Amino acid sequence: MKRVSLTQYLVEEQRLHNSIPAELRLLIEVVARACKTISHAVSKGALGEVLGSAGSENIQGEVQKKLDVLSNEILLEANEWGGHLAAMASEEMETIHPIPNRYPKGEYMLLFDPLDGSSNIDVNVSIGTIFSVLKAPEGMKDPTEQDFLQPGSKQVAAGYAVYGPQTVLVLTTGDGVNCFTLDREMGSWVLTQRDMQIPVETKEYAINASNARHWYPPVKRYIDELQAGDTGPRGKNFNMRWIASMVADVHRILNRGGVFMYPADAREPDKPGKLRLMYEANPMAFLVEQAGGAATNGKQRIMDIQPTKLHERVAVFLGSKSEVERVTGYHAE
Numbered sequence: 280m281k282r283v284s285l286t287q288y289l290v291e292e293q294r295l296h297n298s299i300p301a302e303l304r305l306l307i308e309v310v311a312r313a314c315k316t317i318s319h320a321v322s323k324g325a326l327g328e329v330l331g332s333a334g335s336e337n338i339q340g341e342v343q344k345k346l347d348v349l350s351n352e353i354l355l356e357a358n359e360w361g362g363h364l365a366a367m368a369s370e371e372m373e374t375i376h377p378i379p380n381r382y383p384k385g386e387y388m389l390l391f392d393p394l395d396g397s398s399n400i401d402v403n404v405s406i407g408t409i410f411s412v413l414k415a416p417e418g419m420k421d422p423t424e425q426d427f428l429q430p431g432s433k434q435v436a437a438g439y440a441v442y443g444p445q446t447v448l449v450l451t452t453g454d455g456v457n458c459f460t461l462d463r464e465m466g467s468w469v470l471t472q473r474d475m476q477i478p479v480e481t482k483e484y485a486i487n488a489s490n491a492r493h494w495y496p497p498v499k500r501y502i503d504e505l506q507a508g509d510t511g512p513r514g515k516n517f518n519m520r521w522i523a524s525m526v527a528d529v530h531r532i533l534n535r536g537g538v539f540m541y542p543a544d545a546r547e548p549d550k551p552g553k554l555r556l557m558y559e560a561n562p563m564a565f566l567v568e569q570a571g572g573a574a575t576n577g578k579q580r581i582m583d584i585q586p587t588k589l590h591e592r593v594a595v596f597l598g599s600k601s602e603v604e605r606v607t608g609y610h611a612e
C-alpha cells in the first residue's frame with residue numbers, strides 16, 4: 280500500500296482541489312507537530328514527570344493537571360512563530376493570546392482544548408487535543424476576544440488528536456474527514472482512513488448516567504426509551520459507553536456510529552451544559568457533520584450558535600443522524 284503522509288495529503292488537496300490555501304496547510308502542519316510533541320509527553324507518563332496536578336486552576340475553576348499546562352505551552356510555543364496566525368485562544372487561558380509583535384503574523388485564529396479528558400490523564404486512559412481554525416475578520420488590527428466570537432459554521436478547519444493505544448489525528452478542512460496515524464519510528468502522520476462516515480443508525484449511546492436525576496424531561500424520556508431495549512418503544516437493545524474523554528467517545532462514533540450527549544441539567548439551570556462551545560463542541564460538530572452525522576444543543580444546530588463569550592458552555596448531542604434528530608425532536612415537543 281502506498282503510504283500517504285499528512286503533508287502529501289495536504290499538498291494534494293491544495294493542488295488538485297484548491298481547497299486548502301498554503302498558509303492553512305502550514306498552520307495545520309504546525310498543530311500536528313505540536314500534537315506529536317504532546318503525544319510523546321503523554322506516553323512518558325510517570326517517567327516524564329507529567330502526571331498529577333499543576334497546583335493551579337483555570338478560568339473555569341477546574342484544577343489544572345500538569346499535562347493541561349504543558350500541552351497548552353507546547354501548542355502556544357509551536358504556533359507563535361509559525362507566521363500563520365493572528366491570535367490563539369485556549370481552554371486553559373482566560374483571555375486570548377495575540378501573536379507577539381516579534382513574530383510574523385497571519386490571517387488565521389486558532390482555538391484549542393490542549394488536553395481533553397483531563398480526569399483520565401493519571402489513569403492511562405485515552406486523552407486528546409481538540410482544535411478549531413477561524414479566519415480573522417477582514418481589516419482586523421489588534422485581535423480582541425470579539426474577533427473570535429464567530430459561529431462554528433465559519434470554521435475553516437478542525438480536528439483532534441487521540442493519545443490512546445495509537446496516536447491518531449482526525450482532520451477536516453470542509454471536504455470530508457480523514458484520519459492519520461502517528462508512525463512513531465518515522466515521526467510522521469500517515470493517512471490511514473479516508474472519508475470517514477458515521478452510520479445513520481446506531482445501537483450505542485454515550486452519556487454520564489450518574490447525572491440522571493438532574494436531567495430535564497426530554498433527555499430522561501430519550502434515555503428511558505433506549506434503556507427499555509427490545510421490549511420498549513424503540514424495539515431494540517442499545518449498548519452504552521462513556522469514556523469521559525470527549526475525543527475518545529467522538530472517535531468511536533466516527534468509526535462505528537453512536538450518539539454522544541452532554542446535556543444541560545437542573546443542577547445549575549443557568550449553565551447550558553459542561554462542554555465549551557468554541558474549542559470542544561464546534562470543532563467536533565464540524566467533524567461530525569462532515570462525516571454525515573449531526574450535532575445540536577437539543578434545540579438548534581451547534582454550528583449556527585452565535586457565541587457571546589470565549590468560554591461559553593453548550594449542551595451537546597452529536598453523532599448518528601437519526602438518533603440526534605430524535606433526541607432534538609423530543610426537546611421541541
Ligand SMILES: O=P(O)(O)OC[C@H]1O[C@](O)(COP(=O)(O)O)[C@@H](O)[C@@H]1O
Nearest residue numbers: 392394395396397398487523524525
Ligand atoms: O466528568 P464527566 O462528567 O464524565 O465529563 C467528561 C467530559 O468532560 C471532559 O473531560 C471535558 O474536557 P476537559 O478534560 O478538557 O475539561 C470531556 O472530555 C468529557 O466528555
Ligand SMILES: [Mg+2]
Nearest residue numbers: 392395396559
Ligand atoms: Mg475538553
Ligand SMILES: [Mg+2]
Nearest residue numbers: 370392394395
Ligand atoms: Mg481540556
